[in-house]
Amino acid sequence: MYVIIVGAGKVGLNLARELIDKGHEVTLLESDRRRYLLVEPELGHVVHYGDATELWVLERAGVQRTDLVITVTGDDEDNMLVCQVAKEKYECERVIARVNNPRNLQHFKLLGIQPVVSATDLILRLIEHEVPRYGLVHLLALEEERLEIIELEVQSGAPAAGLRVSEVNLPEGSLVISVLRDGRGFVPTPETVVEAGDQVLLVLDAGLEEQITPVFSYAAD
C-alpha cells in the first residue's frame, strides 16, 4: 500500500516508522524546515519538505497513485483541506484526519472528511470508561450504521437482577452480547441468569439507551 502522511510531528513520524516496518511505501510531508531537517537523517527520501496544502506538493508526493492519505498536523484547517483535495480532486478513496480541537469535528463532517481521530475525544472516552457516570459506558458508536455498544453495571435490586437473559424486559432493537463477571467475560445464552454486580455489554439501535438504563439500575423510590 502507498501512504502519504502529512505532518512529521510525533504522531506523523511514529506512524511513518510503523507503516514502513509493516512493509508499506510511505511519503511523509513536512512544511517546517527545522522539523524536516531533524527527521531527514533518519527517513531520507521518504520525507519531503513542503506545504501539503499546495497542490503541486501533493502531486510531487504522488497523490494521484496513493491508496491512503493521513493528515496529522497540529492545524485542523490544514488537515481538513488536504483530505478534501485528496478525495475530491485526486480521487483518493481513503483518507484519515486528525482533529486537534474537538469543536472542529462538525466541520470535518460537513466537508465529508472521515474517519477522523481526536486524541482529546479518545482520552475523554477513556475517562468515562474508568469513571463511568450513571454506570453506563459508551464503548462504540457506529454512526453511519446507527448502532451503539454500551456497557452497564447491574445494580442490586434492579429489575434485571436475578432474571434469565430471555426474561429481561428489553426494548426491541437491543441485545445482551456479553457478560463480565468476576473478571472474566462470556457470551450469555437465553438461560444465563443476570446477577447484581455483572457488567453487561449490549448492542442497540441508536437512541435506545434511555430505555435500557432503568432495566439494570435500582430506582430507590
Add this chain to the structure above:
Amino acid sequence: MFVLIVGAGRVGSAVAKRALAAGHEVSVLDEDPLSHERLEDSDGQTWEDAGGLFTVGRALEVDSLVEAGVQRADVFIASTDGDNTNLTVAQIVQRRFGVDKVVCRVMDPARAAWYAEQGLHTISPTRHAIEMFEQALGLDG
C-alpha cells in the same frame, strides 16, 4: 443587504467601509480586537458610530459566526490572511448556513482555480498580480 466579513485586514476593512457607505448593513468578525481601529473612517468616527457591527472571535467558531449574524447574512466574505481559514470558513458558511453569496480570498492561484470549479467564488490577488505583470510586460496578447 446584510454583509458579514471575516478578517478585518487591509482588504476586509476597506470592503467593509465601502459596503457600509453604500448603505448596506455590515458586520465584521476578527480575532484581533485591535483590528477594530482599521474600521474607523478618516474623520475618526468609530465603526459603531458609523453604524457598523464588530465581533471579536475566531472564524471557525460557530458561536462567533452566529454572534456576528451569519444566520441572516446575504453576503459572506472570507478575507483573513490565511488561505486555509478562508477556504474552510467559506465552505462551512455555504453548506451549513446556506448563505447565498460567499466570496473567499485565496492567495494560492492553483487552489483558487480548483475551488472555483467546485462552485466557490474565489478571488486570488496573486493571480491578478501575475496578470498585471504579464500585461506590463506585454505578454498578455
